[in-house]
Amino acid sequence: MHLAYPAVLSALLFCTGLYGVLARRNAILVLMSVELMLNAVNLNLVAFDVWLSKTAEETLHSGQALTLFTIAIAAAEIGIGLAIVLAVHRNRGTADIDKLRDTAERHDPDGTDHDALTAEQSGEAQKAEATA
Amino acid sequence: MTLAATACLLATGPTTRTAAETHGFLSPTGVEIAFVLVGLVTFGAALVTVTTRQLVHAALWLVVTLGGLAVEYLLLTAEFIAWVQVLIYVGSVVVLLLFGLMLTRAPIGRSPDADSGNRWAALTVAVAAAAALVWVVVDAFRTTWIDLDGPAAGSTEATGASLFQNWVLPFEALSVLLLAALVGAIVLSRKAKAAAATAAGSTPDTRSTPATGSTPGTGRTPAPGSEKEGTR
Structure with a gap:
C-alpha cells in the first residue's frame, strides 16, 4: 500500500477536527473534535510504524506503543474534560463556551464600573468555589 | 528514530x-x-x-x-x-x-x-491547513x-513483546496517570455536592439555595435527582 493513502486520510481527519474545535459552540462537541484530531495522529503513528517495522532491521514498535499510550491518555482526558464540563454546567447552567467569558477583556467606554462589577462577580464565584 | x-x-x-x-x-x-x-x-x-x-x-x-x-x-x-x-x-x-x-x-x-459566529474563519483555517498538509504529505511520500x-x-504477540520489553516504564507511569485521572474526576464530580452540604450547614449561597430548598432541614447530602432539580 502506498504510504500516501493513510497519510492523506490522517491529514484530512486532523483538519476536520480542527474545524470542529474552532467552529463548535457546545463544549462537548469541542471534545468530540479533539478526539477526531487525536485519532488522526493515531492513524499516522500506526501507518508509519508498519512501514518502518517492515523496512528497518530492528524495530521497537514505537509507533504502536505510542498509539496505545495516546488512546489511554485520550480516555483519561475525556473523563477529566467531561467532569470539568459538568461542573461548569452545574455552576453556570450552560455548556456554551461562547458565554464563559469571565476572563475576557472588556472594551467598554466606561470600563471601570463594569470591571469593578465583574471583579466583584468573579470574586463571588471564586468564593463559591472556595467554599466548595 | x-x-x-x-x-x-x-x-x-x-x-x-x-x-x-x-x-x-x-x-x-x-x-x-x-x-x-x-x-x-x-x-x-x-x-x-x-x-x-x-x-x-x-x-x-x-x-x-x-x-x-x-x-x-x-x-x-x-x-x-x-x-x-x-x-x-x-x-x-x-x-x-x-x-x-x-x-x-x-x-x-x-x-x-450549534456553530459559533466564527465558523467561516474556522472553515478558512481548516481548508488552508488541509491543503498545505495534503500537498506536503503527498509530495513527501508519493513513492513510499x-x-x-x-x-x-501489529499482531498481539509483536505488540505485547515490544510493549513489555521496551516500554515497561512508560506503561507503568501510564497506569499512575490513569489512577490520577480517576481520582481527579471523582473529586471534580463531588465538589458541588460538598458545596451544597456546606451551604445547607453554614453559609447561605445564592447559587445553591434552590438545592438546599429542595431538601429542607435534612442537612445531609441531597440525592442526585433532587440536586439536579435544584440547579435547574
Whole structure:
C-alpha cells in the first residue's frame, strides 16, 4: 500500500477536527473534535510504524506503543474534560463556551464600573468555589 | 528514530524505488481500494460529526468515524490497535460523551446555535491547513511503499513483546496517570455536592439555595435527582 493513502486520510481527519474545535459552540462537541484530531495522529503513528517495522532491521514498535499510550491518555482526558464540563454546567447552567467569558477583556467606554462589577462577580464565584 | 529511518533508507533505497515503479497509483491493489473506500466513509462521517446541528447525531456519527478507523487499522495489519480502538473509543469514550450530552441537557432536536459566529474563519483555517498538509504529505511520500505481506506488524504477540520489553516504564507511569485521572474526576464530580452540604450547614449561597430548598432541614447530602432539580 502506498504510504500516501493513510497519510492523506490522517491529514484530512486532523483538519476536520480542527474545524470542529474552532467552529463548535457546545463544549462537548469541542471534545468530540479533539478526539477526531487525536485519532488522526493515531492513524499516522500506526501507518508509519508498519512501514518502518517492515523496512528497518530492528524495530521497537514505537509507533504502536505510542498509539496505545495516546488512546489511554485520550480516555483519561475525556473523563477529566467531561467532569470539568459538568461542573461548569452545574455552576453556570450552560455548556456554551461562547458565554464563559469571565476572563475576557472588556472594551467598554466606561470600563471601570463594569470591571469593578465583574471583579466583584468573579470574586463571588471564586468564593463559591472556595467554599466548595 | 532517525537512525532507523536512515538505516532503512540505506538498506532499502533501491527496492523502494523499484516498488514505486512497479506499484503505480493507477493500478491500485485490493487493499488500497478497500482502504480508500473505508477512508471515504470515515472522512464523510467525520465531516457530518463536525457540521450536524443535532448534538446526539454528532456522537453517533463519531461512532462511525471511530469504527472506520478501526477497520483502517485492520487493513494496516495492526490488529491489536484495532481491537483496542473498538473497546476504548467506540465502547467507552462515545458512551461517556453521550452521558455528557444527556447530563448537560442537550436539545434532542435541531439546535440552531450549534456553530459559533466564527465558523467561516474556522472553515478558512481548516481548508488552508488541509491543503498545505495534503500537498506536503503527498509530495513527501508519493513513492513510499508499505509492504503488508508476511507476518503482521501489529499482531498481539509483536505488540505485547515490544510493549513489555521496551516500554515497561512508560506503561507503568501510564497506569499512575490513569489512577490520577480517576481520582481527579471523582473529586471534580463531588465538589458541588460538598458545596451544597456546606451551604445547607453554614453559609447561605445564592447559587445553591434552590438545592438546599429542595431538601429542607435534612442537612445531609441531597440525592442526585433532587440536586439536579435544584440547579435547574
